[in-house]
Amino acid sequence: MLHFYLNFRCVEVYEKLKNYSQAVSILKFLLSQSTYLPDYRGLWFERLALDTDHHLKMSEEAILIIKKALNDDFVRVGR
Numbered sequence: 001m002l003h004f005y006l007n008f009r010c011v012e013v014y015e016k017l018k019n020y021s022q023a024v025s026i027l028k029f030l031l032s033q034s035t036y037l038p039d040y041r042g043l044w045f046e047r048l049a050l051d052t053d054h055h056l057k058m059s060e061e062a063i064l065i066i067k068k069a070l071n072d073d074f075v076r077v078g079r
Contacts, residue, residue: 020055045069
């Protein structure tokens with residue numbers, strides 16, 4: 001479980017370094033599993049959609065990510 005938490009911390013570092021493509025790939029890896037840190041899935045989807053749309057200028061893919069997040073059973077209403 002610590003491995004997944006550390007990966008999310010790496011996402012924050014990559015975003016600060018403006019390396020959004022690397023941050024997106026780690027977020028996709030984190031979201032590919034549903035066993036560890038399920039409470040973070042909403043935050044991960046939020047960061048993924050933001051990085052994909054705003055920073056990488058891939059609006060259509062960001063919309064697909066949002067649709068996937070809305071259908072994810074682990075995403076809580078607060079996110």
